[in-house]
Amino acid sequence: MGDTNNSGVHNTQFFNSLKSAFESDQLIKLTLSKPLPNIKWKNIFVRPITLKEEKVLSFIYRSQTQDFTKNLTFDEALNEIQNQLGSDFKIGSLFTTDQDLILKFSKKGKTQLQKLSATLKKQEDQETHNRQKTTRVTKHSYLYHLGIVDKNDRVIDKKQSKYKQINRFLEIVEHQLQGLPNQDQIQVVDMGSGKGYLTFALYDYLTNKLNLNAKVTGVDVRKDMVQLCNEIATKVEFDGLNFEEGDIQSFKFEGQIDILIALHACDTATDDALFEAVNSNAHLIICAPCCHKELRKQQSGKGSNNPILKYGIFQERQYEMVTDTFRALTLEKHGYSSNLFEFISNEHTRKNIMLTASKSSKDVNSKLIQEKIDDLKKEFGIDTQHLERRLNQ
Numbered sequence: 253m254g255d256t257n258n259s260g261v262h263n264t265q266f267f268n269s270l271k272s273a274f275e276s277d278q279l280i281k282l283t284l285s286k287p288l289p290n291i292k293w294k295n296i297f298v299r300p301i302t303l304k305e306e307k308v309l310s311f312i313y314r315s316q317t318q319d320f321t322k323n324l325t326f327d328e329a330l331n332e333i334q335n336q337l338g339s340d341f342k343i344g345s346l347f348t349t350d351q352d353l354i355l356k357f358s359k360k361g362k363t364q365l366q367k368l369s370a371t372l373k374k375q376e377d378q379e380t381h382n383r384q385k386t387t388r389v390t391k392h393s394y395l396y397h398l399g400i401v402d403k404n405d406r407v408i409d410k411k412q413s414k415y416k417q418i419n420r421f422l423e424i425v426e427h428q429l430q431g432l433p434n435q436d437q438i439q440v441v442d443m444g445s446g447k448g449y450l451t452f453a454l455y456d457y458l459t460n461k462l463n464l465n466a467k468v469t470g471v472d473v474r475k476d477m478v479q480l481c482n483e484i485a486t487k488v489e490f491d492g493l494n495f496e497e498g499d500i501q502s503f504k505f506e507g508q509i510d511i512l513i514a515l516h517a518c519d520t521a522t523d524d525a526l527f528e529a530v531n532s533n534a535h536l537i538i539c540a541p542c543c544h545k546e547l548r549k550q551q552s553g554k555g556s557n558n559p560i561l562k563y564g565i566f567q568e569r570q571y572e573m574v575t576d577t578f579r580a581l582t583l584e585k586h587g588y589s590s591n592l593f594e595f596i597s598n599e600h601t602r603k604n605i606m607l608t609a610s611k612s613s614k615d616v617n618s619k620l621i622q623e624k625i626d627d628l629k630k631e632f633g634i635d636t637q638h639l640e641r642r643l644n645q
């Protein structure tokens with residue numbers, strides 16, 4: 253816990269640590285938080301970057317609605333941080349490879365300095381570490397708050413599968429990100445975010461591992477989940493992560509979605525999420541469909557010469573495949589290059605198929621794709637499919 257020396261000593265320790273971490277390449281980031289109520293910015297994020305072979309500090313000033321970015325030399329940055337911390341912002345959090353230092357100012361100007369063991373790793377250290385251990389989940393307190401790890405950072409037995417799923421998900425994201433154009437900010441929407449395991453992990457991965465300026469929004473119809481996730485996001489200071497209560501079917505995102513994820517959103521909620529992605533011209537879509545009821549119901553009572561459809565369990569599996577093929581083809585018709593593959597082995601979850609799609613610059617032969625869709629419809633007694641219907645409305 254923090255000691256209670258006078259503020260001069262705390263300031264000196266904090267800024268000396270910042271300087272030595274910057275000079276020895278041990279600085280990961282610095283965050284200014286808890287602004288006075290009249291301050292425009294909610295946070296200032298400071299990270300070291302290299303510009304034209306010079307080491308500088310990149311500042312992101314974040315308000316509710318916008319980000320403003322500027323790069324400063326170390327001396328300019330120090331001046332700026334010293335001006336802001338203690339006056340406009342009441343908390344400074346310094347993350348280095350050695351330790352975390354949290355400097356807090358009370359209303360009366362008293363300070364408290366907390367020294368904690370390092371929670372973040374530098375990107376290149378993490379990459380080496382990842383190659384060795386093939387884990388992409390960073391050690392971060394959100395895992396504890398979500399009940400994945402215990403207070404000693406050990407993965408709780410019952411959560412081993414979830415932990416593996418999160419890692420595998422991040423591995424897929426890492427691969428997919430190669431197709432994302434360079435941009436100042438990445439906007440991610442997670443439809444049907446539930447308890448937020450993957451939403452938190454993705455935010456942590458994009459911001460703390462890849463050092464990207466990411467804003468991530470989780471959407472779920474369950475108020476209790478949304479509330480819980482927002483509380484945890486505040487607790488762990490994930491300032492660009494927030495959760496909103498809403499139904500995927502009617503949810504309208506203000507602004508451009510770059511990456512849309514929808515993992516295990518029930519039945520046609522997956523189609524509603526895909527519709528929103530196509531509508532928003534999202535660059536990347538990562539989705540793990542769940543309970544495919546719609547098309548199977550349409551076939552019911554029509555009879556079929558296909559012997560596979562005679563057996564309930566095969567019928568179920570067949571319609572899962574047909575539904576996801578339908579979705580993949582529909583996305584291709586709308587200019588995406590899509591893929592379907594096994595997300596994680598059956599031992600972890602039955603819902604293990606992943607559909608990914610990225611915006612493609614290739615010409616689309618819509619007529620040919622429509623013919624394939626029509627053939628599927630004919631063979632499996634389908635009149636229409638939810639995603640197709642929504643896109644045709």
Ligand SMILES: C[S@@+](CC[C@H](N)C(=O)[O-])C[C@H]1O[C@@H](n2cnc3c(N)ncnc32)[C@H](O)[C@@H]1O
Binds near residue numbers: 445446515516
């Ligand atoms: C099986 S959980 C998956 C949670 C999370 N995506 C994951 O994979 O860990 C499905 C979540 O989707 C939400 N959901 C289902 N249909 C929805 C809809 N139409 N609108 C918003 N949320 C929905 C549920 O409340 C639930 O939290």
